Amino acid sequence: MPVGTAGTVKAVHTRELEADIQAQIILGNTYHLYLRPGLEVLRQAGGLHRFNGWSKPILTDSGGYQVFSLAQSRKITEEGVTFKSHIDGSKHLFTPEGVMDIERTIGADIIMAFDECPPYPSTYAYAEQSMQLTHRWLKRCIERVDQTEPHYGYAQSLFPIVQGSTYKDLRAQSAEFIASCEREGNAIGGLSVGEPAEMMYEMTDHVNRILPRDKPRYLMGVGTPANILENIALGVDMFDCVMPTRNARNGMLFTTEGIINIRNEKWKSDFSPIDSGFPSYVSQFYSKAYLRHLVISKEILASQIASIHNLSFYLWLVGEARAQIQAGTFAGWKNRMVEVVSRRL
Amino acid sequence: MPVGTAGTVKAVHTRELEADIQAQIILGNTYHLYLRPGLEVLRQAGGLHRFNGWSKPILTDSGGYQVFSLAQSRKITEEGVTFKSHIDGSKHLFTPEGVMDIERTIGADIIMAFDECPPYPSTYAYAEQSMQLTHRWLKRCIERVDQTEPHYGYAQSLFPIVQGSTYKDLRAQSAEFIASCEREGNAIGGLSVGEPAEMMYEMTDHVNRILPRDKPRYLMGVGTPANILENIALGVDMFDCVMPTRNARNGMLFTTEGIINIRNEKWKSDFSPIDSGFPSYVSQFYSKAYLRHLVISKEILASQIASIHNLSFYLWLVGEARAQIQAGTFAGWKNRMVEVVSRRL
Ligand SMILES: [Zn+2]
Ligand SMILES: [Zn+2]
Numbered sequence: 001m002p003v004g005t006a007g008t009v010k011a012v013h014t015r016e017l018e019a020d021i022q023a024q025i026i027l028g029n030t031y032h033l034y035l036r037p038g039l040e041v042l043r044q045a046g047g048l049h050r051f052n053g054w055s056k057p058i059l060t061d062s063g064g065y066q067v068f069s070l071a072q073s074r075k076i077t078e079e080g081v082t083f084k085s086h087i088d089g090s091k092h093l094f095t096p097e098g099v100m101d102i103e104r105t106i107g108a109d110i111i112m113a114f115d116e117c118p119p120y121p122s123t124y125a126y127a128e129q130s131m132q133l134t135h136r137w138l139k140r141c142i143e144r145v146d147q148t149e150p151h152y153g154y155a156q157s158l159f160p161i162v163q164g165s166t167y168k169d170l171r172a173q174s175a176e177f178i179a180s181c182e183r184e185g186n187a188i189g190g191l192s193v194g195e196p197a198e199m200m201y202e203m204t205d206h207v208n209r210i211l212p213r214d215k216p217r218y219l220m221g222v223g224t225p226a227n228i229l230e231n232i233a234l235g236v237d238m239f240d241c242v243m244p245t246r247n248a249r250n251g252m253l254f255t256t257e258g259i260i261n262i263r264n265e266k267w268k269s270d271f272s273p274i275d276s277g278f279p280s281y282v283s284q285f286y287s288k289a290y291l292r293h294l295v296i297s298k299e300i301l302a303s304q305i306a307s308i309h310n311l312s313f314y315l316w317l318v319g320e321a322r323a324q325i326q327a328g329t330f331a332g333w334k335n336r337m338v339e340v341v342s343r344r345l
Numbered sequence: 346m347p348v349g350t351a352g353t354v355k356a357v358h359t360r361e362l363e364a365d366i367q368a369q370i371i372l373g374n375t376y377h378l379y380l381r382p383g384l385e386v387l388r389q390a391g392g393l394h395r396f397n398g399w400s401k402p403i404l405t406d407s408g409g410y411q412v413f414s415l416a417q418s419r420k421i422t423e424e425g426v427t428f429k430s431h432i433d434g435s436k437h438l439f440t441p442e443g444v445m446d447i448e449r450t451i452g453a454d455i456i457m458a459f460d461e462c463p464p465y466p467s468t469y470a471y472a473e474q475s476m477q478l479t480h481r482w483l484k485r486c487i488e489r490v491d492q493t494e495p496h497y498g499y500a501q502s503l504f505p506i507v508q509g510s511t512y513k514d515l516r517a518q519s520a521e522f523i524a525s526c527e528r529e530g531n532a533i534g535g536l537s538v539g540e541p542a543e544m545m546y547e548m549t550d551h552v553n554r555i556l557p558r559d560k561p562r563y564l565m566g567v568g569t570p571a572n573i574l575e576n577i578a579l580g581v582d583m584f585d586c587v588m589p590t591r592n593a594r595n596g597m598l599f600t601t602e603g604i605i606n607i608r609n610e611k612w613k614s615d616f617s618p619i620d621s622g623f624p625s626y627v628s629q630f631y632s633k634a635y636l637r638h639l640v641i642s643k644e645i646l647a648s649q650i651a652s653i654h655n656l657s658f659y660l661w662l663v664g665e666a667r668a669q670i671q672a673g674t675f676a677g678w679k680n681r682m683v684e685v686v687s688r689r690l
Contacts, residue, residue: 285360
């Protein structure tokens with residue numbers, strides 16, 4: 001899922017998302033959209049789909065993660081979280097009910113429950129208390145969603161989020177509770193926040209043994225191509241991550257041959273395509289040397305090219321994973337690919 | 346002519362230049378390209394066309410203007426100009442012969458003579474002396490070009506540049522001299538540097554009465570849509586200006602209804618297309634409210650959308666001017682259009 005923070009996947013035109021990247025769903029950040037353009041504009045527009053022209057599915061997170069990572073002077077109570085906007089310092093309150101109303105107004109097809117994402121590392125006591133708060137907030141989210149109607153004539157699915165930090169018994173407890181809510185899909189949050197990859201895999205594995213197999217399992221905020229392949233092996237169906245676009249803007253490319261830091265002097269006179277093995281327009285049309293020049297010269301086109309390439313690559317990778325699963329050849333392919341996509345060129 | 350300073354028209358993909366903007370020629374800045382990616386990379390690439398993938402014509406300026414506006418510690422002598430790079434402070438010398446060699450290496454289809462562009466206002470004495478230096482440099486440029494071969498198997502046309510500041514008799518002298526060189530096209534430089542528009546038109550008019558009508562007349566660095574229409578009326582055939590792209594990045598749009606400052610509060614909930622009267626993808630697909638949100642949020646996509654729109658509009662405007670000239674209806678159309686494109690919405 002390409003991340004479209006403020007209603008735009010950074011540096012990418014809508015038609016490029018469709019035609020080049022072939023994205024089937026994008027993510028919007030509730031925190032960002034609530035602050036800018038704000039609910040009044042989104043309501044008048046008829047929701048985010050109408051506002052940004054993206055007619056395929058959208059998922060919105062709950063704003064929880066941004067409140068904890070971006071906003072200032074945040075304070076958590078049973079009621080919710082008060083915080084100050086990172087843009088203008090204005091004061092706001094997010095509650096489970098309030099966030100559900102906001103996500104109704106944004107109008108995404110999948111809306112995430114409002115949760116607390118504890119930092120890594122957290123003590124057992126904090127992780128347990130935080131998980132229980134997340135569960136109580138989830139009940140309030142469900143109640144609000146089930147008592148209200150979508151605004152724009154199409155259904156919105158609420159996904160609850162498993163928490164529990166890096167403690168297996170808490171993760172199990174949380175997964176049991178989340179599964180018992182019987183929503184249309186389930187998410188795993190609070191991972192990829194600094195813990196070792198092996199620990200993330202252990203938690204995903206543990207949780208996925210509990211979450212129902214017949215509903216989408218969404219691992220939030222993950223990750224590198226290798227992280228994604230390993231988690232697919234553990235049963236994850238959906239991912240979002242800023243990595244393909246954020247790293248693109250810093251000149252890091254994920255390719256069919258490995259990872260390229262295009263700022264490196266070695267690409268200066270390499271006029272071969274960005275990714276010879278990858279049949280997409282930007283990856284074939286522009287050369288490594290040209291892209292390097294654009295990055296070094298801080299040209300906007302650098303971000304555009306690299307973002308389209310990386311997102312196309314990510315979408316190709318997960319599509320290929322699906323095909324390999326269907327063909328029954330996933331395990332061997334995955335092990336080879338993890339090696340290739342982790343290699344630094 | 347869209348301006349592609351460092352080998353890229355800022356925020357615009359090559360295929361967008363072709364398909365959306367329908368540009369027939371783009372400009373590259375010799376000063377910028379010489380510093381980055383540098384001549385060695387351009388030579389190895391096989392010239393700028395190969396490097397950036399633009400297969401239609403390219404024109405390069407001579408670097409003179411940038412040396413005077415961007416570079417540090419510049420010093421003019423009869424031989425040429427020494428300056429320090431604005432990027433890393435390194436010291437360089439541009440001479441007429443050297444610049445011709447550089448433009449050979451870049452490999453543009455039209456290459457501009459190395460000139461001095463005096464500031465506005467300049468004293469008569471300075472303007473005269475500067476013009477004579479430009480004429481002596483021109484002779485050296487011509488000699489060098491005529492004694493050397495293009496590097497990549499296709500011809501390069503050298504355009505000389507009329508100078509003379511805002512003094513009619515100097516402009517006339519310069520135009521006579523430039524015309525007498527009998528190159529394939531001629532340029533008018535040193536205008537749109539701060540003088541009143543009426544004074545620019547007076548100079549263009551005066552110079553165009555002398556420059557041959559059967560060769561392209563290129564007015565450098567101009568201008569607003571109204572400036573362009575007025576100068577077409579005075580016989581100019583070619584223009585370049587950073588205005589459509591630079592102003593786009595600041596949120597100023599040129600439309601079929603007038604000039605829009607998209608940051609303005611009044612567009613906040615205006616969900617109509619950027620330019621309803623203009624049949625291009627971005628102008629129809631994205632709304633004013635969405636573009637305003639992107640500009641306010643400092644999103645890269647804002648620059649992308651606004652740049653494509655403004656360049657499409659400029660290219661449409663000059664195409665329409667040509668059609669009106671051919672239909673014999675230019676004069677009336679021009680007067681109406683100047684009013685429309687100057688209006689602030
Ligand atoms: Zn991530
Ligand atoms: Zn200009």
